Amino acid sequence: xxxxxxxxxxxxxxxxxxxxxxxxxxxxxxxxxxxxxxxxxxxxxxxxxxxxxxxxxxxxxxxxxxxxxxxxxxxxxxxxxxxxxxxxxxxxxxxxxxxxxxxxxxxxxxxxxxxxxxxxxxxxxxxxxxxxxxxxxxxxxxxxxxxxxxxxxxxxxxxxxxxxxxxxxxxxxxxxxxxxxxxxxxxxxxxxxxxxxxxxxxxxxxxxxxxxxxxxxxxxxxxxxxxxxxxxxxxxxxxxxxxxxxxxxxxxxxxxxxxxxxxxxxxxxxxxxxxxxxxxxxxxxxxxxxxxxxxxxxxxxxxxxxxxxxxxxxxxxxxxxxxxxxxxxxxxxxxxxxxxxxxxxxxxxxxxxxxxxxxxxxxxxxxxxxxxxxxxxxxxxxxxx
Numbered sequence: 001x002x003x004x005x006x007x008x009x010x011x012x013x014x015x016x017x018x019x020x021x022x023x024x025x026x027x028x029x030x031x032x033x034x035x036x037x038x039x040x041x042x043x044x045x046x047x048x049x050x051x052x053x054x055x056x057x058x059x060x061x062x063x064x065x066x067x068x069x070x071x072x073x074x075x076x077x078x079x080x081x082x083x084x085x086x087x088x089x090x091x092x093x094x095x096x097x098x099x100x101x102x103x104x105x106x107x108x109x110x111x112x113x114x115x116x117x118x119x120x121x122x123x124x125x126x127x128x129x130x131x132x133x134x135x136x137x138x139x140x141x142x143x144x145x146x147x148x149x150x151x152x153x154x155x156x157x158x159x160x161x162x163x164x165x166x167x168x169x170x171x172x173x174x175x176x177x178x179x180x181x182x183x184x185x186x187x188x189x190x191x192x193x194x195x196x197x198x199x200x201x202x203x204x205x206x207x208x209x210x211x212x213x214x215x216x217x218x219x220x221x222x223x224x225x226x227x228x229x230x231x232x233x234x235x236x237x238x239x240x241x242x243x244x245x246x247x248x249x250x251x252x253x254x255x256x257x258x259x260x261x262x263x264x265x266x267x268x269x270x271x272x273x274x275x276x277x278x279x280x281x282x283x284x285x286x287x288x289x290x291x292x293x294x295x296x297x298x299x300x301x302x303x304x305x306x307x308x309x310x311x312x313x314x315x316x317x318x319x320x321x322x323x324x325x326x327x328x329x330x331x332x333x334x335x336x337x338x339x340x341x342x343x344x345x346x347x348x349x350x351x352x353x354x355x356x357x358x359x360x361x362x363x364x365x366x367x368x369x370x371x372x373x374x375x376x377x378x379x380x381x382x383x384x385x
Contacts, residue, residue, distance in 0.1 A: 038079050038330065038337065040065075041100035043093045043121070044113035044136070046085035049213055049237050052267040053315050057111050057136055058083045059308035060319025063299075066306050068327055075335035079327070082106055088113070088213070090120035097121045101128065108133065108342055110326050111319060115139045115185040116212070125149055131342045133329070134322030138262065138284070139188040143367060151346050152367045153322050153359060157185075157235065160260045160282040161192030163372040165200070168231050173256070175205040177229035179220055179244050181236045182209040189235030189260065205229045210240055221247040231256040238263050242271040249275060256280065258374075266313050269381030276377045284372050285321065286357050287385045288312045293356035295321065324354050325368070 042061070045054035062081050069078045082104045084096035093114070100106045101124075108131040112118055115137040122145065125132050132150045135142070138157035142150075168176060178193050180186030186209060197203055206227030208220025217240060224232060225248065232248070232255045234241050241263050248255070258280045259268065265283075269276045286293055291300075299312055299320055308316045325346075330337055332345035349368070352359045359368035376384045 036077055038074070038077050039100075039104055039106045040079060040081050040326065041097065041104065041106035041109045042081060042083040042111050042113075043086045043096035043100075043109075043117065044083060044111060045088040046083070048087035048089070049239050050088050050113070052238070052270075052310075053136075053262070053264045054085075054088075054113055056264075056266075056308065056310045056313055056315035057113060057319045059310065060316030061111055061323040062319075063302055063306045063308055063316070064320045064323035064327070067302055070303070070306075074327060074330045077335075079330070081110065086113075086117060088117065090114075090117045093117035094120050094124070097124060101130065107131075107337060107339060108326070110134060111136055111322050113137070115142065115188065116183050118142055119184055122147060122150065129339055129343075131329075131339055131346060133326045133346065134318075136262070136318070137185070138260065139184055140192060141184065141188055147366070149343060150366055151325070151361060153325055153369065154261070154318065155284040155370050155372045156192070156367070157189045157260060158192035158195065159370045159372045160284065161189060161233065162196045163374060164233055164258050164260075164280075164282055165193060165196035167374055168256070168258075169200050169202070173230045174202055175227070175230045176202070177206040177208070177224045177227055177232045177255070178204055179208050179210075179217075179224060179232055179234045179236060179241075181212055181240065183212045185212075185262070186235045189233070193233055210236070210244075215240055215243045217244040217247060220244060221251060224248070225251050225253055228253075229255050231258060233258045233260075234263070235260055236263065238267040238271050241268060242275075245272060245275055245279065258282065261285070261314070261372075264313075264315055265375070265377070265383055266310065266315075266381070269377055273381075274379075276381060277379050279377045280374050281377065281383075282372055282374050283314060284369070285314050285318045287373075287375070287383075288314055288317050289383070289385060290356075295355035295357060298355055321354050321357055325349065325352070325359055328352060 086092035113136040134153035329346040333341040
């Protein structure tokens with residue numbers, strides 16, 4: 001059974017509240033401002049269905065922070081990323097955040113990963129007034145909560161859906177289906193496509209869903225194939241996306257296939273092999289192959305020991321950019337940063353150019369970017385931009 005976005009948002013908010021019921025809702029003590037280390041927390045999928053993406057996101061952020069440390073840190077303080085594995089499970093994400101607040105005494109969070117996971121931890125972060133930079137989710141519903149402590153670095157699923165639908169309808173495509181993970185990630189995507197199509201007096205041709213952490217995509221394939229769509233937009237993780245694509249192609253469908261940024265280009269290409277050729281993927285970060293971008297050159301100039309094992313990918317670059325935004329906030333917060341000072345400092349990032357990717361926060365403005373573009377996977381997993 002499906003859920004409406006409003007109902008699912010309320011359900012996940014309630015889940016977060018229940019998971020946090022045993023947590024004392026007093027402000028967690030911050031790391032003393034006199035220490036020589038600033039600790040930053042992260043909970044991400046370092047195992048499970050999103051392990052490849054989670055590892056790349058962490059490593060990209062950690063590479064930038066270690067590079068900053070090698071140059072003396074910020075105001076003489078080193079920055080330590082305390083990253084914990086939650087395996088893409090909300091309950092574990094909550095446990096990690098509580099531990100990092102109460103035991104590790106982190107000042108802020110960076111790159112918390114997953115829509116459902118962020119729904120679960122956001123009440124605690126807001127209650128304790130903890131800044132959280134660059135959650136790895138495009139959920140519009142989360143953004144609509146207007147948390148004063150969450151600073152979004154990536155565009156939303158609504159932004160990605162609008163970009164894809166605009167491109168498809170411009171070329172005459174009108175029968176568009178949606179394959180989605182039946183949770184907050186997928187429902188948010190369905191809502192984005194619905195709104196984009198409504199603007200053009202169109203409706204979704206067919207929908208097919210699957211359960212989170214499952215690869216049972218058969219019913220979704222049958223439902224979507226029966227509608228014979230011209231295109232399918234997929235809001236799903238890379239393993240489920242790969243399973244769906246294989247079965248859909250086996251059934252003879254010639255539909256154009258579009259995935260969204262959270263699928264991970266490299267992860268999907270590795271999972272699908274030759275079957276990945278021709279899949280379009282919306283992106284919310286600059287193209288890593290564009291050597292003209294200062295960001296890309298800065299990443300590639302990292303000392304070899306600091307470079308992520310996966311190299312320069314969309315996801316490692318997102319981690320890198322996110323860490324750069326956090327570091328600029330810490331720089332502006334001054335030599336004795338507090339959560340309140342950091343929140344104010346991040347808010348001051350108006351039209352901040354990270355090196356080819358601009359972030360624009362402000363008073364009451366927490367969505368830093370609406371940038372989205374479409375790329376295509378070519379033969380051998382090579383991305384065509």
